[in-house]
Amino acid sequence: MHPGANTLDTAAIVKMTRTLAIIPITLVLALLRTRREGKQGGAQVDIKKIFPWFVLLFLVASIITTLLPIPAGLVSFLKSASKFFIVMAMVAIGLNTDIVKLVKTGGKPIFMGFCCWVAIACVSLLVQHLLGIW
Incomplete structure (x- = not known):
């Protein structure tokens, strides 16, 4: 297989x-x-x-x-x-995205999205490693 x-x-x-x-x-x-x-x-x-x-x-x-x-x-x-x-x-x-509001609210939402992305990537890689896939 x-x-x-x-x-x-x-x-x-x-x-x-x-x-x-x-x-x-x-x-x-x-x-x-x-x-x-x-x-x-x-x-x-x-x-x-x-x-x-x-x-x-x-x-x-x-x-x-x-x-x-x-x-x-x-x-x-x-x-x-x-x-x-x-x-x-x-x-x-x-x-529908208001770029001005996005810039004014600043890095908090963008940083949160980045942190979520990193966490998901790390968990995914860890699971792959534990399963012997990677």
């Missing part, structure tokens, strides 16, 4: 675990936010208003693609559409 195949299997498992972790994490964060806002405002906060509905749509899409055979032509179209929408989302974020 080619060593890359083992790496690919491990990467697929890690990716699926991270992807599926979105569901319980968002549920817990939504509940914590609801409780916190309920205590501050005194009024009951409706979880339907703060719950990220894309999570349920993601779950439905995952179930459909797992259980039903999808034609190759449709898969190809959906992949192309997915890339297009990701690019459009990135463009929208970029066009």
